[in-house]
Amino acid sequence: MIKQLLNKVFRRRGAANAQTPSATVKVITASKHKINQKLISQAALKTCDGLHKAGFQAYIVGGAVRDLLLNHPPKDFDVATDATPEQVHKTFRRSRMIGRRFRLVHVLWGQETIEVSTFRGHHQNDGDAATNDSGRIIRDNIFGTIEEDAVRRDFTANALYYDPKRQEVLDFHDGVADIRAKTLRIIGDPVKRYQEDPVRMLRAVRLSAKLGLKLERATEAPIRKLADLLEDVPPSRLFDEMLKLFLSGHAIESIGALRAQHLHHGLLPLLDVVLEQPLGEKFVMLALKNTDDRILAGKSSNPSFLFATLLWHEVLQAWQENQKRGEPLIPALHAAMNEIIDKQGEKMAIHNRYTATMKEIWAMQPRFEQRSGKRPYALLTNPRYRAGYDFLLLRCASGELPQELGDWWTRFADAGTEERTAMLLPDSAPKKRRRKPRKKKPAATHEADA
Template sequence: MIRKLIYRVLGRKAAPAVATESDGPAVIAAARHGIHRDRLSSGARRTVEGLQQAGYKAYVVGGAVRDLLAGIPPKDFDVATNATPEQVRQCFRRSRIIGRRFQIVHVLMGAETIEVATFRGPHDGNTLTDEHGRVLRDNVFGTHAEDAARRDFTVNALYYDPVAETIVDFHHGVADLEQKTLRMIGEPTQRFREDPVRMLRAVRLAAKLGLTIDPAARRPIRELTPLIENVPPARLFDEMLKLLTSGHALRCVTQLRAEGLHRGLLPLLDVILEQPLGERFVMLALDSTDRRVREGKPISPSFLFATLLWQQTLAHWKRLQSAGERPIPALFVAMDEVLDAQSEKLAITRRIAGDIKEIWGLQPRFEQRSGKRPFALLEHPRFRAAWDFLLLRSESGEIDRELVDWWESFLAADGDDRAQLLQAPRADDVKKRRRRRRKPASGNGNDAATGSAVPGNASID
């Protein structure tokens, strides 16, 4: 009786793990939820209207409805329907069926691509899974209620009808969102085994929406963390990219550490975050990215992964130099080692990996401040990203501020002043000349190709 009274006061009731049509989902009117159809994209409205006019059920579903309720502009709109992929294809001339694991339809509406999925049915003995329980292929169609039960969290099991302007809610997701609770639909351990990415999604949604993960859902996460190893690298990369570009990356990484999930994603990230210099560098980078997302400025996935993997690269680089390798070749060997090891966890695309290497590879060139080299560096297409990376290294304390000060003066100067800066003696040059006077130099004396090319001498030597 007490529990029923609490649920009645809070606007929710205890729900079974699997709802049925007879349970009668809550149908919430616009006066209660406050979402107007004009807040949807034109393509999403037209897709739903087209399916309904053809006699099918159709709703905008999942993250878009959740974000609209939370006051966050959705990035995209997905549609769920009782029409099969072939029937959806017949409704829209500009559409195509894609996917093997989950067959869906991409409907092209002008510049928009609307993802349309048929209601899913429950898993059964014929569902193809791996030895850990992860679903490998599933195209079993079902009812609206069964589809809601297949969703991961209650806040994602919300269906918005832009024609009637109502929300259909089988699992009290609206109430959970109001109460700042992220609750799993069904038995958490089984649901995480079906798709381990849900553990990462729980962290991302909790950070993004300011929710508290329900204890029943949080409890098995640490035990099931090794299942992340079985997720295809491409899916893991997509989920990590969503996490890092959510505008709450700093909070997400902190939560990943708290849940023990970071160990299966970025190798040695836990070690990096336990070292003052490495932790400061990563946190500064994530905070900067979050600010840019909130301000509506563009962000670069390449830059993000370059910052997250830099401390590993730096450690390899230092080790190779200690073994006698020359600085520049050692850096490129270190880059390949780190990215090759990471590719086993995340399917970082070749383009992004190339961008990361350019950002890292340009760092020694900031040390080369004579002749035409600074002008050539300015013309490099990755100069801005490399410069921002250098600023992070300086702010975290990895390299001397003198290098950044010189470049800031050079960037602000005109032709004559730049020429003077190129001729002016620098503190590191004075130190090198003093060392040469004390000890005769050996080799060919080409400093630009040896020691002077090492960024941040104080922290690396």
Template sequence: MTYKFFRRVFSQNYFASSELIIPNLRIIPSKKHGIIRNDISPCALKVTLVLKEAGYSAFIVGGAVRDLLLGLKPKDFDIATNAKPEEIRALFRRSRIIGRRFRLVHVMCRSDTVEVSTFRSGSFINKHGRPRKYQHADEHGRILRDNVFGSQEEDVKRRDFTINALFYDPDTEEIWDYLSGYSDIKSKTLRIIGEPIQRYREDPIRILRAVRLAAKLDMQIDTVTAKPLGDLAPLLKNVPAARLFDEVLKILLSGHAHVCVTDLRARGLYHGLLPLLDKDSTESAGMGFISLVLKNTDDRIKQEKSVSPSFLFASLLWHGVLVAWNNHMADGTKTIPALHMAIKDMIGEQEKRLVIPRRYDAVMQEIWAMQPRFLGRSGRRPFRLLEHPRFRAAYDFMLLRCESGEIDMELGKWWKAFQHAKPCDQENMLFRNETPRKRKNRRRYNRNMADKI
């Protein structure tokens, strides 16, 4: 009997690691933290006001509070409340309940959208008065549903990192800090809440998020938080494809992609994301090209220029296409068919790892397929290429190949001059010594057909 009891306690995780965390509330006044009501978006202020007038509590929470403390501009504002999703939905005409794994409400104010979540709990009290885990999880510990509602003190233990567990009250302009998140922000420390292995198992995306946030916010990952990262990398295989792609895209578009990818490689977290990154950096001839792409992407984001995910993934996967292309040509396949075979090979390999949505997939293939056309600089071919709707993306891609040393820089300079030259000058720039295509003699063919008739 005693053996069964202890086995039940320890093997089934009778008490979650988060249950062992004892929140210690510290209220930080505005004059100390510096955040004022005007720093919050009008839509978020309106939502918190309506919730409070209806008798509920409401706080700005998560990344918005963290970013404001770091002097950054939040991309969005999230709200946490003790109101249930259905109660929130009833208060706002332009709102909708979303999510099955984690139910929350989107409230729309004109073009702005605020995400409102209900305080969560990691356990519930059963009929015997004992706390029990109440969550749907797979065999690896990943939580499939987390819709047990609780108090604010319980909710703070369900969040990922201490820096994301700060609650800001717009009415009093105070920050409610239960887990020393404010101190961690000041000391530039990224610390997970609870027992790291269990928390990563509950949501493996936190593994990638830790690396991304550390790079983005210029923080050091706490030793205990960082220790199991590499060992738990295989858990990423169990994450739904859409969630994994979204997190990888956040990394690549964070403005710190080069640092993130370098850190991912150093911690052994790159396996299964992109084929090239699965190879050792000393053996991969494409890492120079990858570094160039990531640095250029970071520079564009810092300059607030647009970045195309299609272009980015086409660049990251190009070396694999190039290797397969050369292999097919070495086997005797002609240039263009060999390239299309290589593209098919790469798309098939990538789908086994990180599934890229088709809306990006098609553009990637166009950029790759257009690369041989830049070699044609005679006749009408350059003019037809200039008119292609993907010319600019393919041209920028070709320039990166030039900068990395893959192809001659002279090709990039010629195309740069050609597209900006006057029509008369463009004609003079055309190459005359390229072998023209053989055309069928239609006149003779038609004459022979007429004789037969």
């Protein structure tokens, strides 16, 4: 209790001192940054306002400020404050504390969630910060000042703090100048920063592709040498980062950047093999372009569909090999699906809610080649029909299947009853001979017995 009381006293003193920006920070006024206020989330503004009223500092931070300066509508809004997670949680009735590696608070406003973090401090000889043998931070709940927090940010473009009350941007590491120069620069020693968190290498690739920023030379130089550090990242974190990369609306550019930095090997096991096969690469690139087009048009994109396309050619190869060993068509496919997902899980676990849908999409593919009898009608009623159909069209467009098959299903789905009947192909399956029912012997009677 005494320790907590002292922490609060000293933290309050620190908060009071931090209200005045340090001499090193650049304060950019509204007339210079020209941020469009209409692009700022009302939930983020209410979160900052609530913390201000409770006596704390509060800033919109990171990627949201960067995107606002680029006049891009931010996808997410984060807030940084000098309040501890417990104090934030106490300030907002609808909030929840999360995380072990970094303790955070999610503040809920209707359908929108604002993630609130406490200013991070330096972890010098502090038992509350821990690293593993490779230098990766595995626990970090040390709190500090806004200046210390800015040093702990990954890139200069993300070390920006927007004060909604004064409508000012606080820039501690010339992030605004780097944004204007179209440069992505890491803060501090690149090797050490990548060792602390290897995911920063993926983030560098993703942000450079998404925002059209060129990696600064010192930021880019160590990435190839340190790529193996990604093997030490928990699969769940790796999956989340890859999901952001592929659903950024710039997946094709991201794949190119991954290749350039030799980061694609091992992330999606066997994906690098797919990208070296002409047919597989064409299929994957068509899928990524389809995803990019949907996202840039403001439409949703299903991660299950995306990962199903990325791993399909490995499933296809395993399926064909299983059939060569004598396994029946459908059992061979299911065995292949399980095999590839298990291999995938060793490096980057895809959530079960996604793998279930991926398997449904894959399992439908043989059924699209059955165009006789009642089978096509049954397939149209499948809840995953649309995803399976879109998947089929990609296979046709890549040259894996005849285009005629995709065209047939397009016409069949829109046709009337009579036209559908006329489109059905003759059933090539051998018909089973019906057994004639045996004539029943008349039941024995007492008279017959007599």
